[in-house]
Amino acid sequence: MIKSPLNYTGNKSRLLDQLFPLFPQKIDKFVDMCCGGASVGLNANAKYVVCFDSNSKVVELLQTLRFLSEKKIVDKVEGFINYFNLSDTFNKGYDVYRKYIQGNNGLKEFNAEGYSKLRSFYNQKSLNTKRDKAVCLFTLLVFCFNNDLRFNSCGQFNMPVGKIDFNESIRKKLTSFKYGTKNKDIDFIQNDFKILKELELHRNDFVYIDPPYLITNAVYNESGSKWDDFKEKELLEVLSYLDDNGIRFALSNVLRKGDKENIILSSWVKKNKFNTHYINYHYRSSSYNKKDRATPEEEVLITNYNV
Template sequence: MVKPVLKWAGGKRQLLDEIYSRFPADYGRYHEPFFGGGAVFFDLEPADGTVNDTNPRLVNFYRVVRDEPDALISRLREFRDPEADPDDSEAFADENWKGKAVEQYFYQQRARFNRRAYADEEWPATEADRVEEAALLLYLNRTCYNGLYRENSSGGFNVPIGRYADPDWVMADRVRAASRALDGTDIRNADFEYVLDAAGEGDLVYLDPPYQPMSATANFAEYSAEGFDRSDQERLLATVERLDDAGVYFVLSNSGVMYELYDDAGFAVEKEGATRSINSDETARGEVDEIVATNVPEGERGEQGQASIADF
């Protein structure tokens, strides 16, 4: 049972028991196509399988955690307190690329992170570059306001400095534990449909697509979050139908408005009142209607999960 390394929007720690209660008692490999913070994966520590996310910075991060935990920890130990003075030996010690004054170390690191050419095909080019990229992501994730990773429309990370008495951005024990949990796991950077090739009969797939809290009157057709829109939701339903045809178990979390879609498709669907731990809209925090849909027959479900109240 490992705790997630990154704080991530839509983190699933509060819902672990509801999710586990649908898991089959026995299954082959485990796959998680929308990895994010990986709360379920890290808690479960499956022996073998795949994880995936479309976010290339996130995927680089987990590959570095898996393959080079000690290099990552060493680099993180060199970072300064977020409120310290900028480091004169690094770029943006005085002003950022827009000419705006940089007065705190946090904003210097944010500028460095944002100027990295991560969309390039060759990115990140070298091993040192991969470690630097991963270290920056964890440092900013742990020192920014609310631990919220958010990109604006042009791909910039624009969250301000957080207020923490004693922030821990190294988390050496957690990084090492996560590294062990990821050992033997294939980490992909693709669209979720890769799972149609990756998962075989008897495997288990847990899917947690991006979604935002919706009011009861919200219209499915207008729904879009993190670029995940109605057509993606339709592809997702088609994907789990194909998994079902292939004898693959799936458990899927989704927004409450998707209830009928999965019910009409003949899957077992239940509503869960859940609290998303982080939401991009401050005012929308609170109780959210979520569903969990699955093709796992009740008679094949296992024991209640591993998470206990003491862990929260």
């Protein structure tokens, strides 16, 4: 499995072995819509894969990680680490930092000051090239709380410092991403889901959509353009359009969570007689908070074809 180095909230990496058997066998063009960290598109078996997300920062990040060599990315990240005096357990070991560790806060105390300076540096737009900006954001993502990507309404990255650093696990994910994208015909494009109506899609193409979920909370639900009933209906209208044109799709979502139900979605599924496949969400890799995780939810994959 190819791993995404963007430890994206709600990413599907741990659900892939439940999702892929539900996808069609032969796919020419695989569209990963609302791709986030692209954990699905990266692993899709198709002649061509195109990943879309409306978040320009996410897409620039994916494009840059693909474009630059692994050595160049690592050198640049380590450059930021040294300049802003952040921890480097991979090269220096953990022992050097033990005296700064309090309770289960990991490297938070040690990195607080350097991280805050790096974040201001990024927000002050001190870097000239879009590649450098993207690697700087990647470094922030590595060092921030929960590896979440969140911007305030003025477009400033505003996540607080986290507990970990550019450790072996993240480096391995980067290696995996570089390996996975090397010989794959894959593109990362910034666009809204409405582009689906304009793409040239054929019978053997397939669209996977993993939008923000109307009844759950994730950081991409909170900032900027909030996902609401209106967007949910717009998306479902686009999917109905695909169905009318004979294009197969699979939609990930949560139908129920605790006492909340996504009625817009459940009525649409019923009306169109689409198929509902239940997913065991306990396997989901997630940085949802503990309270959110404890509430039982019904995660589903809706398909307009029979499996």
